[in-house]
Amino acid sequence: MFDRIRQHASGAIVKDRVKQYAFWAIVIDSPLLYAGAVALDDPVVTLASLAVLAAAGALALWAY
Amino acid sequence: MVNVLLAALPLAALLASILALKWSAPRAGAAAFLVVAVIALVFFESDPRLLAIGSAKGLSLSFFVLSIIWTSVLLYNVVDELGGIDVIGRTMTRLVSDPLAQALVVGWAFSGFMQGIAGFGVPVAVVAPLMVFMGFGAARAAAIVLVGHAWAVSFGSLGASYFTIQLVTKIPGEEIGPHMAALFALPTIVTGFAVAHLQGGMASLRRGTPIVLVMGGSMALCLWALAWAGAPQVASLVSGVVGCGVGWVVARTPLLPSPTTATEPEQRSAAPETQGGPSFHMAFLPYYAVLALNILSQVPAVKELGASLFWGLDYPATETGTGYAVEAEDSYAKIRLLRHPAPLILLSLALTYGVFLARRSWKPGAGLSAARKTYSQCVPTSVGIATMVMMAVVMTDTGMTVLLGRTIADITQTAFPVFSPFIGVLGTFMTGSNTNSNVMFGVLQQETAGALGVSAVTIAAVQSIGGSLGSAIAPAKVLVGTAIVGLSGKEGEVMKRTIPYCLLIVLLVGIQAWIILNLL
Numbered sequence: 001m002f003d004r005i006r007q008h009a010s011g012a013i014v015k016d017r018v019k020q021y022a023f024w025a026i027v028i029d030s031p032l033l034y035a036g037a038v039a040l041d042d043p044v045v046t047l048a049s050l051a052v053l054a055a056a057g058a059l060a061l062w063a064y
Numbered sequence: 065m066v067n068v069l070l071a072a073l074p075l076a077a078l079l080a081s082i083l084a085l086k087w088s089a090p091r092a093g094a095a096a097f098l099v100v101a102v103i104a105l106v107f108f109e110s111d112p113r114l115l116a117i118g119s120a121k122g123l124s125l126s127f128f129v130l131s132i133i134w135t136s137v138l139l140y141n142v143v144d145e146l147g148g149i150d151v152i153g154r155t156m157t158r159l160v161s162d163p164l165a166q167a168l169v170v171g172w173a174f175s176g177f178m179q180g181i182a183g184f185g186v187p188v189a190v191v192a193p194l195m196v197f198m199g200f201g202a203a204r205a206a207a208i209v210l211v212g213h214a215w216a217v218s219f220g221s222l223g224a225s226y227f228t229i230q231l232v233t234k235i236p237g238e239e240i241g242p243h244m245a246a247l248f249a250l251p252t253i254v255t256g257f258a259v260a261h262l263q264g265g266m267a268s269l270r271r272g273t274p275i276v277l278v279m280g281g282s283m284a285l286c287l288w289a290l291a292w293a294g295a296p297q298v299a300s301l302v303s304g305v306v307g308c309g310v311g312w313v314v315a316r317t318p319l320l321p322s323p324t325t326a327t328e329p330e331q332r333s334a335a336p337e338t339q340g341g342p343s344f345h346m347a348f349l350p351y352y353a354v355l356a357l358n359i360l361s362q363v364p365a366v367k368e369l370g371a372s373l374f375w376g377l378d379y380p381a382t383e384t385g386t387g388y389a390v391e392a393e394d395s396y397a398k399i400r401l402l403r404h405p406a407p408l409i410l411l412s413l414a415l416t417y418g419v420f421l422a423r424r425s426w427k428p429g430a431g432l433s434a435a436r437k438t439y440s441q442c443v444p445t446s447v448g449i450a451t452m453v454m455m456a457v458v459m460t461d462t463g464m465t466v467l468l469g470r471t472i473a474d475i476t477q478t479a480f481p482v483f484s485p486f487i488g489v490l491g492t493f494m495t496g497s498n499t500n501s502n503v504m505f506g507v508l509q510q511e512t513a514g515a516l517g518v519s520a521v522t523i524a525a526v527q528s529i530g531g532s533l534g535s536a537i538a539p540a541k542v543l544v545g546t547a548i549v550g551l552s553g554k555e556g557e558v559m560k561r562t563i564p565y566c567l568l569i570v571l572l573v574g575i576q577a578w579i580i581l582n583l584l
Contacts, residue, residue: 037116
């Protein structure tokens with residue numbers, strides 16, 4: 001229990017969660033990227049999907 | 065010139081962050097991807113749609129590779145949960161007890177065999193933990209397998225990279241196959257020397273010279289004979305088996321003198337013996353199944369049956385503001401259900417589950433536990449590979465890669481054959497795949513050879529050999545090795561060990577090509 005508290009304090013658990021968020025953001029963003037740029041050819045969806053990808057990249061840059 | 069420097073910046077960022085800043089591969093990949101995105105939009109006149117298409121193509125390619133990594137790591141974890149890895153490791157240890165012979169038979173020949181049947185990081189994922197079990201340090205084990213399997217990549221994965229270079233350059237197989245296999249003789253033997261040196265430094269190198277020459281000679285001859293006989297798809301597979309057999313025999317002869325413990329680093333003792341567990345053949349059953357299914361998938365009737373069973377996304381043609389055009393792609397990074405390793409590995413897992421269940425030796429909860437372990441091991445690897453492959457595809461689709469390749473050719477001129485394999489290394493370093501490297505640079509190398517008036521067959525072969533050897537330092541493969549031996553986040557430590565060997569062997573390949581093209 002004390003180990004867990006110490007880990008919380010050091011941000012290790014938060015970072016571990018963010019690592020997974022970065023992964024899942026990329027996974028979920030994949031169909032959005034394809035839909036925006038290819039299937040729908042919609043600039044708004046394309047920009048939104050690129051923003052999600054950039055956010056996932058930034059999260060990975062911080063957490064890993 | 066400014067554009068060349070800008071094109072090199074993502075790669076420089078990737079290399080510097082991994083090697084100098086000691087960042088983990090997912091972090092370095094994310095940084096390099098963000099850098100390439102900005103450069104593509106600002107300096108290479110790409111619009112957001114082109115960037116999105118490049119990124120989506122990168123994710124398609126990543127899915128192709130990651131599906132193999134996830135399934136192979138799952139397969140490994142299931143076998144481990146069932147006690148099979150202990151059994152395989154103990155058997156391998158008994159097969160050859162000398163640490164140098166273990167490094168050569170398991171880390172060099174057996175990993176080549178695994179590359180022959182599966183590839184895509186599977187040899188590293190399977191063999192590195194075996195070597196740790198035998199008593200090798202984690203970083204040393206990962207480095208030995210990374211360097212040791214590099215000779216088998218081009219003709220590995222049932223010939224995937226070989227067929228790719230043949231397809232993109234349109235050079236007939238009977239021309240490039242035996243030529244490439246002959247050129248592979250030198251790196252095949254030298255990777256053996258590298259493995260010996262990695263195991264125990266100069267002492268092992270001296271002691272291992274006869275066995276390396278005999279094993280390497282047999283493997284190289286076998287590789288060439290199979291390519292010449294029109295069976296390049298099984299060349300690495302069979303050569304790996306031949307190497308294991310020859311090594312097992314030679315290790316029992318005076319050709320492998322006893323070690324002098326005073327001059328070789330002490331290897332910690334192998335993991336303690338555990339009682340119980342399946343028999344060796346039961347433990348190896350999933351890998352027998354993978355081998356059998358891979359061979360079955362090459363049968364013409366099965367190929368015909370599975371011709372229409374595939375999944376792949378279509379991508380439109382793109383063009384940057386500077387006029388760099390990329391053709392449309394149908395079924396990009398096509399996953400053939402009856403030929404792609406991932407479905408075959410899943411099928412072998414299902415077969416294993418059925419057999420173990422029938423024999424009542426399946427451990428309840430083994431599947432769930434293996435799945436949990438696989439998830440925690442593969443998430444960082446997946447982020448690293450996805451970001452790096454996206455970076456590579458955006459570089460390719462915006463013309464940065466071609467610009468870099470042409471600049472290298474312009475600078476090197478008549479010395480180009482020496483540098484040609486390094487371009488192959490670059491492709492594998494960026495994408496983690498010899499196949500992708502051949503796709504990216506195969507035609508560029510062929511065109512450069514034509515412009516310089518040298519043999520395109522030799523240059524195309526050297527491109528693939530460089531790509532094969534680049535597997536030893538590709539972050540995507542290093543990540544697999546570090547993840548599975550418990551060294552996640554310490555990729556730089558392993559790469560520092562593999563880079564000198566890789567670069568030296570690639571330089572030898574380049575010099576060999578230069579001699580063939582200029583003096584013979």
